[in-house]
Amino acid sequence: MVGGCRLVGEVRVTGAKNSVLKLMAAALLAEGTTTLLDVPDILDVEIMAELLRRLGCEVTHDQTGGVVAITVPAVLDHRADYDLVRRMRASICVLGPLLARCGAAEVALPGGDNIGSRGLDMHVEGLIKLGAHAVNEHGYLIASTDKRLRGESVYLDFPSVGATETIVMAAVTAEGITVIDNVAREPEIVDICTMLNEMGAQISGVGSSTLTIEGVDALHPVTHRTVPDRIVAGTWAVAAAITQGDITIHNAKPEHLQIALEKLATSGAVITEVEDGFRVVMNERPKSVDIVTLPYPGFPTDLQPQFIALNAIADGAALVTENLFEARFRFVQELARLGADVRTDGHHALVRGRIELSGAPVEATDIRAGAGLVLAGLVADGTTTVYGVSHIDRGYSGFVPDLVRLGAQIIRVDEPH
Ligand code: UD1
Numbered sequence: 001m002v003g004g005c006r007l008v009g010e011v012r013v014t015g016a017k018n019s020v021l022k023l024m025a026a027a028l029l030a031e032g033t034t035t036l037l038d039v040p041d042i043l044d045v046e047i048m049a050e051l052l053r054r055l056g057c058e059v060t061h062d063q064t065g066g067v068v069a070i071t072v073p074a075v076l077d078h079r080a081d082y083d084l085v086r087r088m089r090a091s092i093c094v095l096g097p098l099l100a101r102c103g104a105a106e107v108a109l110p111g112g113d114n115i116g117s118r119g120l121d122m123h124v125e126g127l128i129k130l131g132a133h134a135v136n137e138h139g140y141l142i143a144s145t146d147k148r149l150r151g152e153s154v155y156l157d158f159p160s161v162g163a164t165e166t167i168v169m170a171a172v173t174a175e176g177i178t179v180i181d182n183v184a185r186e187p188e189i190v191d192i193c194t195m196l197n198e199m200g201a202q203i204s205g206v207g208s209s210t211l212t213i214e215g216v217d218a219l220h221p222v223t224h225r226t227v228p229d230r231i232v233a234g235t236w237a238v239a240a241a242i243t244q245g246d247i248t249i250h251n252a253k254p255e256h257l258q259i260a261l262e263k264l265a266t267s268g269a270v271i272t273e274v275e276d277g278f279r280v281v282m283n284e285r286p287k288s289v290d291i292v293t294l295p296y297p298g299f300p301t302d303l304q305p306q307f308i309a310l311n312a313i314a315d316g317a318a319l320v321t322e323n324l325f326e327a328r329f330r331f332v333q334e335l336a337r338l339g340a341d342v343r344t345d346g347h348h349a350l351v352r353g354r355i356e357l358s359g360a361p362v363e364a365t366d367i368r369a370g371a372g373l374v375l376a377g378l379v380a381d382g383t384t385t386v387y388g389v390s391h392i393d394r395g396y397s398g399f400v401p402d403l404v405r406l407g408a409q410i411i412r413v414d415e416p417h
Contacts, residue, residue, distance in 0.1 A: 001403075001410035003359055003380040007245035009406045013233045013252050013277075014040040014066060015226025017395050018302075019188035021090040022165050023195055023226060024048045027070040028055070028097040029169065030199055032221035036068045038251075039226060041397040043390070047088045051080055055094070072221070076101055082108035082139060088394070092162060095123065095143060096169030099132055104144040109136070122156055122163035129154045130170055130178065151176030151215055159184040159209070159295045165192060172201040174215040181210050186296040187256045191227040198222045230256040231302040232396060233277070235371050237261065238306040239406070240280035241269045242313065242375050247406060252277035259299045263289045263307065267314065288316035288353050293323050305331050305372030312340035313379050314353035322347045331369030334362040338373075338380050356381050364388035367395035374399070378408055385413075 015038035025048070027034035039045055041063045049059040049068065055078070058071040078098045085091040085108035098105035109120070120141065124134045130149040135142050151174050156163055164184040169192075171178035183189065185207060193206040199222050202214035233252035240247035241264050254261055254273055261271050261278070267286040272279050288311050293301040301324040311318040312335060322328050329344045336342060337360045341352040359382035364370030370392035377384030386392075389412065392399055400412045 001374070001377045001386075001408060002383050003357070003378055005243065005378065005407050005409055007239050007243045007247055007378070007403070007406040007408060010248045010250060011236050011402050011406065012250040013228050013236070014038055014397055016188055016191070016229035016231070017042055017044055018090075018161070018186075018229075018231070019191045020045060020068075020226045021048050022093045022188065022192045023224060024052060024068065024070060025093040025097050026169055026192055026195060026199070027221070028052070028057070028072055028076065028094065028101055029172065029196070030219040030221045031072050031074050033069055033071045034221040035223040036070070037066060037223065037225040038228075039066045039068045040229065041066070042395060043393045044088050044090065044395070047084055048090070051084045051091055051094065054081065054084070055098070078102040078104045079106040080108060085110050092120065092123065093165055093169070095141065096127070096166040099127060099143050099145065100149065100170050100173045103146070106140050106142045108140050122158070122160050123166040126154050126156070126163060126167035126180070127170055130167070130174055132170075149174035151178040151213070154178065154180045156180065156182045158182070161186055161189065164189055168193065168196070168203065168211060168213065171213045171215065172196055172203065172219065173217065174213075176215055178213040178215070179210065180213070183209060183211050184295060185209060187227050187230060187253070195222065195224045198224060228252055228256075231300060231368070233257060234260050234300070234303045235306050235375070235396070237264055237269075237271075237278075237280045238303070238310050239375055239378065241267060241282045241286050242310050243378050244282045244284070245406070246279070246281045248274055248277065248279040250274070250277040254278045258297065260303050263291065263299070267310065286310055286314040288314040288318035288351070290319045292321040295324075301325055301328065302368050304328060305368045306375055308332065308335065308342065308349060308351055309372045309376040311351035311353060312338075312342065312376060313355070313357060317350060317352045320349040320351060322349070328369075330365050331372060334365070334369070334373055335376055337362050338376050338384065340376065358382065359384040361385040361387065364391040367391050371396065374403075
């Protein structure tokens, strides 16, 4: 890509990657056909579809219409193999539903994004609380129960998104009442709880820090529309700010991005709500903004690299604190190849804004780092080549065509393997 173009126009955001993968796993809880709408056309959805097929489901994916239909049989296989799980950490989300449906689950320990240790202790402890046995053998997490799981009080040490989802999906058909304290409150958690309730589950407290789940005997299939992707919407918002552009983002919920949009406003952007989204206009060089990542409703870690890119060309210096994933600053070394002035110390990064970045070849190390590097390339002098685009494919559908429509000078070149 060649930097220097102002991005102007409109984009539509699809359903959230971080929700739809879990909704696909939640479909396992009900025999029959569950249909998901507004599904993004991204690699991770294909990986999850393949995983569900191997468990015995039929999965169809109409890419243009964004519809995934999952037909779940009466009897499921309960093993998720390493060859798929290693490609996508979110595969772990089949653990809870498989245990609930089959009384057993064998899930390879995941790989996925290269952004830190990402333990599973809270997932496992929660399942054990509900009566499961769990062992780690030969690279697999093996959970089983000889009778129906039973409701219990569970307290999470940290509001983990994944652990909340695993325990909720295991608890919806447990016997009795489960109370989970200190749960994650992300919009994607609200989305999965909403869908489970539509399927017949009895979850109350949705969106708060405590979920109370009254176990039911069985769930039924439904049709459900995926919540819009707030991280993709936030990425377009930064794209407008960093290029001093003007982008209207449709199918986006500003209330899911409150802190991030406030930061952009502090940086100098003018943000206005439109009927189904919001518009971001930047008419001056952005000003630096400090960032502290925290669980929702705090600033999302998945927008941290994009905001470091913004700070890299902003007026002033910013302190960015990463509290969720210790290795997320790895991409800073790549950003430095574009001339960014960023120093890291533990989980802090000090970013001193430069008037201009300088195009160079760089490597995406995870989805959001990839997005951050593309944004930086948009304002770098000369040509920037981002390698590792398969990372970006995991989370952004039609990213390059959308950028071209907005006025970026960018082409996609397939990488040799
Ligand atoms: C999800 C999102 C990811 C996002 C993150 C935080 C998906 C597919 N991914 O990841 O994009 O960045 O939420 O918003 O939805 N932890 C433990 N033990 C556990 C569970 C988590 O130590 O049992 C730690 C992790 O190592 C990490 C932190 O808790 O440091 C946050 O993890 P979690 O909220 O679970 O994130 P994910 O579900 O992995």
